[in-house]
Amino acid sequence: MSKFFLVFKTQLLAVANSGRNMRKNRKQKATTLTGYVLMWLLMMALAAVYEFIYGAAFAAGGVMDAFPALIVFVASLLTLLSSISYTKSLIFCSKDYDMLFALPIRGSVVVAAKIATLYVLDLIVTMAILLPCGVIYGYFAAPSLMFYVRYYTLALFVPMVPILVAAAISALVSLAASRFRHAKVVGTIFSVALFFVFMLGLMSVTESSEEEIATQFSGIAETLTALYPPLRWFMDGVLGDFLMYLLFAGVSALAFAVIVFLFGRFYGKIHGIFSARAHRARYKLSAATGGTTTALVKKDIRRLLSSPGLMLNQLSGLIMLVVFMIIFLAGGDAFGAETAEQGEQIADIFGVLFPYLFAMCASMASLTCASISLEGKNFWLLRSLPVSARTVLSAKLRVHEVICFPVIVVCGAVTAVLTKASIVDTALLVLLPLLYSYNAGALGLLLNLKRYNFDWTNEVMVAKNSMPVMVVMFSGMLTSLFPGILVMVLYMMADVSTAISGGIMTLLALAVSVGLTVLLRKKGERMFEQIEA
Template identity: 30%
Template sequence: MINIWRLTKLQLLSSFGLNKALHARDMKERRKLLLLSIAILIGVSMIAVASFGYSYMMALTFEQLGRMDLLLAIMMAVTSLIALFTTVYKASGVLFGFKDYDLVMSLPIKTSHVVASRVLQLYVLNLFFTLIVMVPAGAVYVIKVNPESVYYLFFLMTLLFIPLVPIIAATIIGSLISWISSRFKASRMVSIVLTFAVIIVFMVGSFRMNGNEQVLADMGTGLGDMIFKLYPLTSMYVDAVCSYQIGSFLLFIAISVITFMLFTIILGSKFKVIHTGLTTSHTSNRYQMKSLKASSPFFALYRKELRRYIGSTMYVLNTGIGMVLLLAMSISLLFIGSEQLGQLIDMPQLSTLLTTLAPLFVSVFVAMSCTTSCSISLEGKNVWILKSSPVPKQTILLSKIAVNLTVTLPIVAVSCVLLMISLHTGWMESLLLLVIPMIYACFLAIAGVLVNLKLPNLEWTNEVAVVKQSASVMVSMLIGLVSIVIPVGLSLLLSSINGNIILLGIGLIMIVVCAMMYRYLKIKGEQLFQSI
């Protein structure tokens, strides 16, 4: 057990760069850690407040029905769905895609312990999201019901076991996707397509389960029965926490723990075989010598960066999901309309928001697709090759920005044209709808490079640690969120002013900010790159 704990601790410290920050004597590094901690705290607080507000709104309906237990049932199901959704496309990378496989497997440690530490790493990461969703819901339940003291004990203890079964299910699905894709020559592309398909199926299914408050009121007991049938552990959880049934409490914990232990033992016994099967690649038996083509340093670096992007399934999935969702939403609006889509995803006000804030709404998806926030970190220990290459470092950084724009701009252009058709926008609204998301794409691409230069992580052993968990990715996401939330808030506060004028002002401000960041990149880019 001590080996599992040590491995898990080392992996978590390495994933978030905490090990280096905690032991660094440089005050600059400690200052970065402090600023990062503050940024993360602000982000977590915003999400927690939003989660509390959503739970409170649902509680008002369930209170009238006399079914407050449905609040915890729904939020527990949502938490499990989030764990399943976010773990599917990173499970295979965490379990089988770590670079130090040979080093770890050569240690005098049982294979099952290595597997357990990897699954525990996934568990800790998902427990964070579980707390953000369930703690506010539990607080709302306390306010409305004023339960007995045993509720607090059962609620806190069951929190630790909620993510276990969804993580195992997601790990199996993710591993199956990797295994199926490894049978094909274009394994990475097949893996990307299959994972996107699974994610979209999950999202469509979750949307169809949602409804507005009137639907929740009409369904009443039927809603609880549906959730309990789809995920039986929800019934045990509600019986334990809301009805204080000790049998359900023990059964819920036992099923979660036993499932985890059995999965770890079985996977540990077949781990080496599975790893070999998943990492096996296919090569063509025909090779033809062709003439080499010369190009400018920028285009050579651009093609190299684009190949690096496409060659990483995790990289594409994490940064491409925003564009996929944007395109899917734009196409769906052609057939079902904004009002029907709003009802489907439990946002009745979606039609109004799209009409007045369509450019900023599209920019939210752009903010989810920043590839530059981890592009430098992904160079890893090979960054010395770029640092020593006889190429201006601004060219290297611009090639990374160009890949980001290649991923976002074409899909943004197509999606915006589709939105113009479905929303019947005027010429001014159409122009703003097309231009502002593109400005945001440039802003976030440049900001991502600058943040990654300031917060690089070059000592990773797993791409997940860089693509999903690194400090630069978190800070870049926070910058993107704040840069959109502030204009949205101003637009809502200044509703008496013409919305086009506000959006035009926002666009001009963002252009000025982009120009300032680009100038800073040209002046300080080489110095920052050489210092990492």
């Protein structure tokens, strides 16, 4: 058991590690930890607002008992998707394999520690979703005190079964994709498609009225429990069925044990198979024909396309942007309007909010937040190239622009054409999200130059859990949603033209872009030169 906790502690520290530049004093570590806690609290607050809207709808429809099932199902799906994205790199292709197996520790202990690390990371996100769910259910349903005891103890077991399924899917997809010539690209496409389908289904539900939501999920709850039987056990368990309570906890714990046994028993062989497949392709080093910047851009794009976890985590905002556009343009009655006049009013409101919703999604996709850290132990090779710091940083930012900008322009243009937007509204739909996206890229690069981490063993953890990623994501959400709400209020209450308010916001975003560019060229280049490789 002591060996398990030793490996488990090492894995957690590797995930939480912020790099050598953050090991200098306790004050910096305390600041980083405080930042993580504040981000988690903000995530929980956003989930609480979202869940309260659904809770009110379920209470109005008299199907409040189905509400926890829906939230648990969503939490399980999020766990499944996030676990798929980094199970392979954490377990099957871990970079610390040789180091761990040089120690006198059994493979099952190593796997158990890695799965426990994965469980803790997923539990942090799961509890941010499930903690407010229990409070909201209590507010509307007024259950007994024992409900909270049963609910929050069972919530600890929620991530276990999805982790088992994610590990199986990750292994099967990787093995199946390896039969193709571009195996990593195929695996990446599958992961992105799975996330896209999930977001499409989830966001399509948010466009319904309260009555429609309640009516839909009174029946869909039964469908969900049929598709995912542990949901029924969870629902019955928290409502007082002790046998179902034990069944859910027991099956969840058994799922953890199955992963540890199977992967621990054959860990060496499994890792050997995946490592062999990963290195079987020929490695070619060819001279760049398009210039130094182009060569660096191609290198980073190839790395992004070869990792489903990186693609899924760094492009989730763009996927949300495409899904949101599809949902809004799919039909006029999707917003729960009872009359044509109400439909026009709702469409008018969304027309005002569109540039800011698009900007929010665009700012949540930053490919630069971990671009420096992802160089890892090979950063010294990048530093040894006969190129300036400005060229390297420009290439990092160019990758962000090449991938994000076309999606933003196409979504904005399609929305403008189909909604018959004016020239001013069309300009806002395109320019504002582009500026927010550029700001996210420039800010992410600056933050990563300040908070880099070259000691990672799992590249997805760097792209998922680092402070630059969280700061850019939440700052983008806050600086787009609040102005959007303010513009909508001014438009509805004071009849302020969207051309005026939107023009002011565009100028402010442009000023921020200029400021970030100046910082990147002056301070960013100096920070790059001072990094200890």
